[in-house]
Amino acid sequence: MDTNLARTRWIQLGLGLLAMMAISSPQYVWTLFTKPLMATTGSTLAALQWTFTILIVLQTFFSPVQGWLIERFSPRLMIAVGAALSGLGWVLTARVDSLLGVYLTYGLFCGLGTGIVYVGIVGLMVKWFPDRRGFAVGIVAAGYGMGALLTTFPITDMMTASGYRQTLTVFGIILGIVGVLAALGLRAPRPDEALPAPASNLVTTAHDTAPREMLRTPLFWLMFVMMTMMSTGGLMVVANFASFARDFGVADAIIFGFAALPFALTFDRITNGLTRPFFGWVSDRIGRENTMGIAFALEAMAICLLLVFRDNPYAFAFLSGLVFFAWGEIFSLFPSILTDTFGTKHATTNYGFLYMAQGVGSLLGGPVAAYIYQGQGSWIPVFCIAIVLDLITATLAYFVLKPMRRNWLGAGEAPGLIAKPAMG
Template identity: 30%
Template structure:
């Protein structure tokens, strides 16, 4: 089997591995049973906020190990980094099945699972993108879609397991299953050869739409490039609206359209599907029309949709608008691994994208916090929606700035 064929096995293995670690976003299924368990074993009423802090901790640790994992796998290859990550992630989930206090929960589900999640994700994304210079956007979308699919596939499975065997046994079972799947999957992940190009494929000439620089930069060189900071703002802006809606979808639906929690849960599922689908769709689109053209369209759709939420008269319209926002959010997450490789080269994309991903971490705090703060102070979400719309418009402008800068860089390179 030649490398051009083997790379698809690497992609399939990476998608399955990402599906496992993406289950970290299924916290909402575990939240209520975990609160009940902790309140029972401690004899003290544990709040939902106290338990949910574990989810926040895992998201804070993720970007840290993405940078570390990216650096290690750029030097030694991704296989063993993923294998070690299987122990940490699977172990974190397994140990959560022995929780007797919030401290234990923060260390197992929060710290260990978050560390393993970032370690694995940095390898599956960066290495896979290196194997597909001819389809970077589509493949980055597929790999990140696996991550998003975890939040769709795991909830019904976990909910059924919790009903039949209880919350603690569910965590122990899932932990073992995740370890086995990730560990086995790691042996199908091989290191992409430096500068790999599939046989018969000729790189297209760089264009302003694609923004392929053709230059490999280290993380230090990337940080010294002003374009990096613009791109960091762009990923943060792209994630802001999506995370605001995803984190508050049920509450927003119930408040603005007066539906029940059960009906709002349907909207949450539809939004999750749009998030996953957006990673595939926009990844493919960006390969066809260029990254910056795709980003411009996404920011426009996001700005219009989130502003439309300020006057949403019906539940069905809310679902459509929220799905459009999630579709674009997923697209941002799917495109940026490829865009980072385009701009700063694929060689060091593991650590480079890990640093770029910190923009997502910032948005993960600011987006939900803005919605919650506005709701607490004004009694509604309208101002938060307006803020998100304005921020998306800024994203449109920043995209044109980077497009122009990229075009000038390419012209200078051509002359040289």
């Protein structure tokens, strides 16, 4: 690979990271706006939280359509549109006074916009980095997971000084412009650009499988079920984190000079971001399924230890970070193994279908966990279910997904690049 091409793809990675950071705030700082929006709309918290549900549903369940639009037109155009929609959602939310208005601005515009950018950026990175697919996807996924770290405190300060409407307007414009400018520098690799081949230890395909054909394969649905279980189990813990911290009596304990809950939340956000490129990098070297088995089992162990030492605030903070570290890598491992298996031509649309598993997990994880807690009066059954889901998925990765992929690719025991005969 020549020097110019090498530089070009790293620039693409940097622009993708910047675009992902620009669209992370609508999801991760939503909680900062709930109190003033409740006062403005006169709604209850439960009613207002449907805004967040709408955002997640549109971001995930519409991702196949968003992926198709990106491949039908151009990544540059559609990702720029997505970034603009995300920023516009904030600007318009600042100008509405009704609950329906919040649904149609923050929920609708930010949901569609962030979904387009997320799926589009991941689709580009798996094409630009066939040799470092896990690492590259992990980097941009980390940008989405950690980008709000840069905006949380400035947004909090501006809300105190100028109110939430001014804050939404200013940051909506800034984040929208940053995302659009980053998108305008993006492009897909050209057919004549000779990118490095995948590492010899990775089992990949030279054949591109179209979405319709992919959806007919048991292999895709195994990946979908596995990602759904990991999303559900992880979100059972993530979505109810503050609640069980209070029940365990550690939320307000002081550690390292800080209250345990906000300290843990900050630490968790960092580990949730760092895990994505780390385990992506590991998977580029030892294989996707092997990495999945290790990471998913690590999460089961971390949740188990968190349950055992739940009364110790220091252990609570450290182990919660370990839980997030062992969970967030699903956003680098699953898109990488999907593209390894079904090719790069339809990678964006194909991942759009798989990304719907995150939507299923978001609908099941939080509400199901809360329902179980309400019925049992304890978080222990919730933790146990998450541990079981982790262990099942780790087992499936090594003992079922790995041989199924080899069989699908016709690889037998031989690693490397495997061409599969064209289908249909």
